[in-house]
Amino acid sequence: MNRFTEPEIDAVYRAIYERRDMRHFVPGPVDAQTLDRLIRAAHHAPSVGYMQPWRIIRITRPEIRTALHAIVEAERQATAQALGEREDAFMKLKVEGIRECGEVLVVALMDGREKYVFGRRTLPEMDIASVACAIQNMWLAARAEGLGMGWVSLFDEDAVRQLLGMPAGARPLAILCLGHVEAFYDKPMLEAEGWDTRRKLDVCVFENAWAAPAATEPVQSPDKA
Template identity: 50%
Template sequence: MSLDAQHQFSAAERDTIYANIALRRDIRHFVPGGRVEEAQLQRMLNAAHQAPSVGLMQPWRFMRLRNTQRRAQIQALVELERQRTAAALDARAAEFLRLKVEGIADCAELLLVSLAADDGTVFGRRSMPREMALCSAACAVQNLWLAARAENLGLGWVSMFEPQALAELLHLPAGSMPLGLLCLGPVATFYERPMLDELGWRQARPLADMLMDEPPCQED
């Protein structure tokens, strides 16, 4: 039995999807003054909202951050955590401080992705309730990332902040948790390789290092 046309990808479409995945980058450098068309943003957010979620709980929440003063306050929180991270890195502190870790001031759009308060979903997450909510939200961000790349826009996930401080600044509902600041917008160029790999901070490991074979079965 063959798939109907709606669910059948051509070889060219398949290759485009794999190219999109391979060329996705965590972006820190944006074109100042760039714009994201409203229709583009809605397409990308809709792609994020189509992500799979455990028990169909859809725990992701997105907040669009457009106020210039609030962006400055957010950037101050990120800078505080950047300095704390540098202090924790000891010998690599100076090297770390030379890295660009966010594009909050320059990106065209700044989005917060947060985890909603637990809605009590049990299906698929009874033994790992928090972990499965986090995994579901991460799937939404990955969808958004790939949609942004398909729109030829850059996206960078910033995680350097104290969650409680950011939650208070943005008046998030009780029980919710900020997961990332998503910088989105036009870029002059995409990194050839992941930025941290290009700059020698850390090298990406090959797939072979991540594959494991199952252990032998115990004999009776």
């Protein structure tokens, strides 16, 4: 009775399996109504204790976008140096599309979160998990709309906080690149580039205790997932 129709169910799973962390964009603005739908999708995410800790900053001034790119580039260089023998391989990767994408959104945690105890007394990091749910909602909705989205996490928090005038206690978690793409990657880009591979489910799914194999083999996702 509460089940979606088969085409609706297929569409949900298609969005999940075909979602990609996009880095390559083509020029063109994102339609205002579409952007509104995506932001509303994020705002309807679940949150622990119904705290709704996400704050979304739309970047419309070119000089701020340029400054964000400079912050990311500085961290990209620092990350490369920290990777040691994988530095060269990392530097060959395209890790952001800030200058090319149609929209740049910065997603942050609100200030004053310490007053929210429900669901966070022993797990205070659930505020981050709640923001991640909001981002995932937007990501899946963007894929359904035919738009690419990429989550950039290479940045100095204090630099972004200062640039965007965030209050004390607020914390930037993501720079989201959103826009039109020529095509979606057949595989996650880091897998296609040989950086890593998707873990097998039996490495990630246990039953009753850590590392205890599940009684039944979980259903495998499509090859293109």
